[in-house]
Amino acid sequence: MCTLHRTCHLRRERLQNGRSKEHRLMMGQPDIQREPVKTSIQESEAFLPQHVLEERYKMQSKPLGICLIIDCIGNDTDILQETFTSLGYEVKRFLHLTVENIMHILGQVAHMPQHQDYDSFVCILVSRGGSQSVFGVDQTHSGVPLDHIRRMFMADACPSLSGKPKVFFIQNYVTSEGQLEDSSFLEVDRPSVKSAEFKVRQPGACMIHREADFFWSLCKADVSLLERSSPSPSLYLKCLSQKLGKERKHSLLELHIELNSKVYDWNSRVSAKERYCVWLQHTLRKKLILSCK
Template structure:
């Protein structure tokens, strides 16, 4: 064999050997990937500090937000106005409204661009109603459904409050339509809203769900409490104001649990017609403390 042919032959052998090595590596690669990867404690993050502060909602704007008070009973407005003003809210009070005016004010407040400059929103509503709706001072066959109030402030209809806590405290005086043993139950982290047949827009890049960041505190009492010669303040709202005055630096959900216990203790010493039934539903994603001052 001449020198030229021998050189070409050696090159072909080297090329074939190189390819066969690459092929063997490809064949063995799945076997290598099946080996468990061992990670040190430092790499896995197991050595992170034990006490990591829980994430909280930002509550630093001045004012903290708008507090809307709609009182169709005319008994607790002053106490609540003083309470939420002391917490740092811009309080707006409306007394003895018709159903049409209630809807109009809720819509106007829900669409206020000023919400974008604030860190939260509060709505306190006192009215007669039924198990699913509230009434104005005018006679109404059906009233305003509570679900409709929540929808007005969801992410797709109230984009200025997306990602911010929206707090609702509702005192509803109703005809007894339920058994006492079915009420007064505290529900935490439960679904705050019913499913709605509509396409939800996800506002903003954070993609927060339209139903997120709600706290919905609802208290029902018998309407006969309003038919007495002297109308007493709502026990529920009295306990709420007291808690917010005295323990505002604690998480709001914790305060509500204790409020629920206070109402329960009250119910033990009064007749069925004088009892208050409180429920809490929320979709808060973080810890909420109304005041750090």
């Protein structure tokens, strides 16, 4: 074959190959010589909005914060003191306080300058009380509204804890007198929605809401549990201590769900007077793990 014919033949082959390749692409058939595009998980995460990636509260200070224990019963908080000390908290424990003393201690702790150097705050309160108040060791006092206690640690009243988790575990042994007492007392000095919104929208004000970063776990039980010949510690506080001691790397919300399951199982086997009612309200903005270890 002459050089001219050989050149023409090669051109026809190239043209046919090009057309056949184009035909395969048009028909949706893959080009076997084409390398796949590789994407990594890290690269794809870079395009996600920041709020999609889970954030955690910083828990690195030593100590992690103050753990205030106010026990007006006397048989519930020994193990909790050990638990929170092992978690890295500075525990301050007070026993058998009157209502006046409860308010005095809470006020002192809320204004402690150390909060600005710590990453969190925990309060454990055990007392007889009404449906939404505690009596301390007073038998005739109207009690301290739990809502008032929470307001003492909000961002406007306690700015050194603004943006930091404030955790409350409350075991309230409710009396029959307390059920009647609470119906009218709770509405006193309750903050309005308008005033709360105004604080957020003020020019130059911190954008963290005054009620943000709270974890409020309230357990109610009948006071008759304390009137037995050998009263046992609170099931709620016992389970809480066990969960925090053995599963401290889990988030607090996860642990509380498991605690609720334990309480539910207990309630299904006992009489109405022996049951515990657990109520959780939280305004956490991030994942919370109560340990720096």
